[in-house]
Amino acid sequence: MELGRDSDTGGQVKYVVELARALGTMPGVYRVDLLTRQISAPDVDWSYGEPTEMLTPRSSQDVHEMGESSGAYIVRIPFGPRDKYIAKELLWPHIQEFVDGALGHIMQMSKVLGEQVAGGQPVWPVAIHGHYADAGDSAALLSGALNVPMLFTGHSLGRDKLEQLLKQGRQSREEINATYKIMRRIEAEELALDASEVVVTSTRQEIEEQWRLYDGFDVILARKLRARIKRGVSCYGRFMPRMVIIPPGMEFNHVVVHDGDMDGDLEGNEENQAPDPPIWSEVMRFFTNPRKPMILALARPDPKKNILTLVKAFGECRPLRELANLTLILGNREAIDEMSSTSAAVLTSILKLIDKYDLYGQVAYPKHHKQSDVPEIYRLAAKTKGVFINPAFIEPFGLTLIEAAAYGLPMVATRNGGPVDIHRVLDNGLLVDPHDQNAISDALYKLVSDKQLWARCRQNGLNNIHLFSWPEHCKTYLSRIASCRPRHPQWQRSDEVFENSESDSPGDSLRDIQDISLNLKLSLDGEKAGESGSLDNVFDSEDSIAERKNNLEKAVSKLSKGLKVFHKVGSMEKPDQNSNPSKPAVLRRRKHIFVIAVDSDSDKDFVDIIQKIFEAASKDSMSGLVGFILSTALTIAEIHAVVISGGMVPTDFDAFICNSGSDLYYPLTSSEDSELPYEIDLDYHSQIEYRWGGEGLRKTLIRWAASIVDKKGETEEQVVTEDEQRSSAYCHAFTVQNPSLVPSIKELRKMMRIQALRCHVIYSHDGTKLHVIPVLASRSQALRYLYVRWGIELSNMVVFVGESGDTDYESLLGGVHKTVILKGACETTTQSQLKFRGYPLEDVVAFDSPTNVKTEDGYSTKDIQSALCQLRVLKS
Numbered sequence: 001m002e003l004g005r006d007s008d009t010g011g012q013v014k015y016v017v018e019l020a021r022a023l024g025t026m027p028g029v030y031r032v033d034l035l036t037r038q039i040s041a042p043d044v045d046w047s048y049g050e051p052t053e054m055l056t057p058r059s060s061q062d063v064h065e066m067g068e069s070s071g072a073y074i075v076r077i078p079f080g081p082r083d084k085y086i087a088k089e090l091l092w093p094h095i096q097e098f099v100d101g102a103l104g105h106i107m108q109m110s111k112v113l114g115e116q117v118a119g120g121q122p123v124w125p126v127a128i129h130g131h132y133a134d135a136g137d138s139a140a141l142l143s144g145a146l147n148v149p150m151l152f153t154g155h156s157l158g159r160d161k162l163e164q165l166l167k168q169g170r171q172s173r174e175e176i177n178a179t180y181k182i183m184r185r186i187e188a189e190e191l192a193l194d195a196s197e198v199v200v201t202s203t204r205q206e207i208e209e210q211w212r213l214y215d216g217f218d219v220i221l222a223r224k225l226r227a228r229i230k231r232g233v234s235c236y237g238r239f240m241p242r243m244v245i246i247p248p249g250m251e252f253n254h255v256v257v258h259d260g261d262m263d264g265d266l267e268g269n270e271e272n273q274a275p276d277p278p279i280w281s282e283v284m285r286f287f288t289n290p291r292k293p294m295i296l297a298l299a300r301p302d303p304k305k306n307i308l309t310l311v312k313a314f315g316e317c318r319p320l321r322e323l324a325n326l327t328l329i330l331g332n333r334e335a336i337d338e339m340s341s342t343s344a345a346v347l348t349s350i351l352k353l354i355d356k357y358d359l360y361g362q363v364a365y366p367k368h369h370k371q372s373d374v375p376e377i378y379r380l381a382a383k384t385k386g387v388f389i390n391p392a393f394i395e396p397f398g399l400t401l402i403e404a405a406a407y408g409l410p411m412v413a414t415r416n417g418g419p420v421d422i423h424r425v426l427d428n429g430l431l432v433d434p435h436d437q438n439a440i441s442d443a444l445y446k447l448v449s450d451k452q453l454w455a456r457c458r459q460n461g462l463n464n465i466h467l468f469s470w471p472e473h474c475k476t477y478l479s480r481i482a483s484c485r486p487r488h489p490q491w492q493r494s495d496e497v498f499e500n501s502e503s504d505s506p507g508d509s510l511r512d513i514q515d516i517s518l519n520l521k522l523s524l525d526g527e528k529a530g531e532s533g534s535l536d537n538v539f540d541s542e543d544s545i546a547e548r549k550n551n552l553e554k555a556v557s558k559l560s561k562g563l564k565v566f567h568k569v570g571s572m573e574k575p576d577q578n579s580n581p582s583k584p585a586v587l588r589r590r591k592h593i594f595v596i597a598v599d600s601d602s603d604k605d606f607v608d609i610i611q612k613i614f615e616a617a618s619k620d621s622m623s624g625l626v627g628f629i630l631s632t633a634l635t636i637a638e639i640h641a642v643v644i645s646g647g648m649v650p651t652d653f654d655a656f657i658c659n660s661g662s663d664l665y666y667p668l669t670s671s672e673d674s675e676l677p678y679e680i681d682l683d684y685h686s687q688i689e690y691r692w693g694g695e696g697l698r699k700t701l702i703r704w705a706a707s708i709v710d711k712k713g714e715t716e717e718q719v720v721t722e723d724e725q726r727s728s729a730y731c732h733a734f735t736v737q738n739p740s741l742v743p744s745i746k747e748l749r750k751m752m753r754i755q756a757l758r759c760h761v762i763y764s765h766d767g768t769k770l771h772v773i774p775v776l777a778s779r780s781q782a783l784r785y786l787y788v789r790w791g792i793e794l795s796n797m798v799v800f801v802g803e804s805g806d807t808d809y810e811s812l813l814g815g816v817h818k819t820v821i822l823k824g825a826c827e828t829t830t831q832s833q834l835k836f837r838g839y840p841l842e843d844v845v846a847f848d849s850p851t852n853v854k855t856e857d858g859y860s861t862k863d864i865q866s867a868l869c870q871l872r873v874l875k876s
């Protein structure tokens with residue numbers, strides 16, 4: 001690991017690699033895949049271009065304990081420009097491409113493992129865990145596409161970073177957003193809260209002071225919801241992820257602490273003694289008197305680590321300067337000018353302060369260190385009876401603090417963040433206000449000068465450090481995963497439950513029964529959710545005990561009929577896929593799938609666009625190589641009307657993604673006279689229903705809609721009204737009479753999240769329609785479903801969109817599919833205020849990607865053909 005190389009290579013890298021390695025050796029874990037970006041660039045190590053790398057266990061004991069497990073792997077997925085390293089702030093436009101690539105890997109792995117160990121049945125992942133905001137966003141989409149539980153760890157949180165940066169007052173909100181893309185990042189963290197079952201934190205402070213800043217998390221509401229779930233009463237469609245504190249661990253295998261370290265001679269070696277590590281002389285060459293106790297700081301050169309205040313504190317405190325030296329390990333550098341601008345600014349300011357206070361001979365700031373040098377640096381500081389300092393403005397956890405403690409080095413640390421929890425456990429030093437320069441120098445002086453205090457802190461750290469161990473972390477972590485309701489696709493799950501009931505895994509069956517029991521309880525309660533009043537009423541109202549008892553009895557009675565009943569109900573409700581066996585087969589045979597997702601304002605324009613696309617593909621479609629999917633906010637009835645009005649037939653298309661991605665239909669060749677010739681895919685519903693608020697959500701939305709009125713003199717007109725005709729089981733539809741009077745998409749998301757309602761809100765039809773659908777349902781997720789369910793390759797899809805569209809437009813432009821933007825189609829910008837999401841489209845869409853092409857003049861057949869040639873879908 002190249003830790004401290006730049007602002008992206010910090011503690012999180014170490015954390016996830018060590019966690020993956022430790023998990024891979026846990027009994028009961030078959031395989032851990034750590035997915036990251038593949039980069040083949042000349043300025044990074046060649047190994048970053050390797051598709052797979054095994055994380056070898058640290059010790060032979062680990063190998064022994066692994067048993068049947070196949071271990072942990074780093075899997076590198078190509079996305080974004082192949083030959084270029086991209087800083088984390090600039091990765092956002094490429095996230096969807098990562099999601100698709102990761103999905104491809106997981107599907108492939110599921111097949112391979114299935115063949116190896118499960119008799120050919122696919123082996124589905126048990127959970128997916130996102131680390132940091134960008135992976136939170138990706139994991140949310142993947143957990144939805146695969147229907148598996150998601151966990152999330154923030155490592156460093158955007159809202160907190162934004163607050164800290166605003167407090168420092170050096171940049172305006174706009175400048176901060178331009179530098180850090182912070183609003184996009186915060187939305188990713190909010191989505192991670194929407195989708196996660198468990199959020200792993202390192203400290204209590206992270207929950208109470210940092211996560212509380214998010215719309216989607218509230219400690220009190222979380223408690224109330226948990227209490228209601230325990231009592232078996234309805235939460236009216238509200239959900240909160242479970243926050244758990246599991247501090248990270250350390251790999252202790254190369255930690256060696258000798259008492260002898262304390263009285264060693266720094267100049268020259270005794271006979272028989274191992275030579276000093278080379279990094280020692282690299283550090284000591286800076287000092288006039290290398291025997292003085294060493295104050296050590298080791299951090300990425302990031303302004304938030306607050307090293308400048310440390311240098312000032314040291315420089316301005318004469319007694320401290322006389323007593324101790326200062327060592328600053330701030331990553332690696334060749335030349336300051338070649339560093340990123342923020343890192344270079346930190347280094348330059350430090351050099352100026354050293355000059356200002358004339359600290360020559362008292363401060364070391366070596367240019368290079370290797371990973372293997374880091375333990376030796378801590379040992380050197382401990383040997384001189386020095387102190388480790390982390391004065392960060394805020395430190396989410398602080399791996400360096402546990403590292404220092406493991407090497408017998410007492411600490412002075414910021415009182416903001418994780419160090420408070422670490423100090424509570426280790427009791428190995430002093431906490432300080434990082435803004436108070438005198439407090440820093442006083443604490444350092446106290447620890448360095450008070451020999452007894454120093455020895456006590458050293459010993460306390462050494463005595464308690466075992467509490468930060470990866471195996472312990474993994475045990476708690478795995479128990480959390482085991483307590484999540486197992487989620488798998490229904491088309492696999494119903495068979496599995498059925499089989500398990502008679503198989504040799506009674507534990508699994510029992511857990512399934514318990515889960516079914518919980519589901520039944522919740523859904524039965526949901527039936528009476530309708531009577532609820534406001535959010536307060538929901539929780540203040542006394543639920544009738546008799547009613548609850550009745551619900552429980554119903555649930556128990558359903559359960560007592562056994563798993564077969566559950567399975568049967570499931571299969572009765574399932575569409576009979578065999579009645580229309582040709583559809584998936586047809587879809588699979590296509591060379592290309594053209595997805596028409598142009599959000600046209602008029603049916604006439606829409607028909608016109610569809611026909612132009614048909615014509616453009618006519619050569620290939622004649623031979624059946626191209627299949628078509630319509631993907632819109634329309635209902636199936638509206639789509640049917642469009643199809644018929646355009647002189648087309650339903651079977652001209654392979655599938656229809658309706659209601660903004662909450663319904664999926666396939667055309668039928670025949671149907672009863674009274675019915676439309678389409679078959680709904682109920683497996684899709686089971687795949688997207690996660691956290692769907694159903695009736696409870698609908699009631700809340702209706703109350704909200706009633707509160708938005710247009711005051712015209714004496715009279716009031718309701719602006720938002722329920723559109724029952726256009727609503728379906730997984731889409732609450734509303735009509736907006738006056739789009740200028742309703743909140744933007746950003747405000748709506750916030751409104752939902754603060755009530756713990758997890759859903760996806762979309763404005764369509766130029767802002768005159770509002771759709772509320774399940775949180776992980778969307779038009780782009782529907783395409784991923786087609787891949788997971790029917791194996792239709794995403795890279796063979798071409799998505800046609802207009803110049804703008806509904807508020808879910810951005811998600812249609814990314815991914816491994818190709819995109820054709822039809823110039824002149826859906827240009828409307830009149831309702832742009834509704835689309836306000838808090839960050840520009842460029843922060844989410846890679847417009848310069850070679851898979852995105854805009855037609856040249858308009859959307860004539862010729863324009864479309866030429867775009868398809870450019871994408872190499874058609875031969876020129």
Ligand SMILES: O=c1ccn([C@@H]2O[C@H](COP(=O)(O)OP(=O)(O)O[C@H]3O[C@H](CO)[C@@H](O)[C@H](O)[C@H]3O)[C@@H](O)[C@H]2O)c(=O)[nH]1
Nearest residue numbers: 003004010011012155299300330331395396397398399400
């Ligand atoms: O020049 C350097 C600087 C750092 N490191 C290592 O990099 C890691 C840094 O981790 P940490 O001190 O925890 O800080 P961050 O890099 O900021 O890590 C983020 O992620 C960590 C894991 O979640 C949290 O502990 C932090 O609070 C959070 O800011 C440690 O292992 C250091 O030994 C080096 O090897 N060389």
Ligand SMILES: O=P(O)(O)OC[C@H]1O[C@](O)(CO)[C@@H](O)[C@@H]1O
Nearest residue numbers: 007008009010011012013155156
């Ligand atoms: O400053 P930010 O954007 O909060 O990022 C800090 C994150 O970046 C990293 O340095 C990447 O490893 C992490 O240690 C940390 O989680």
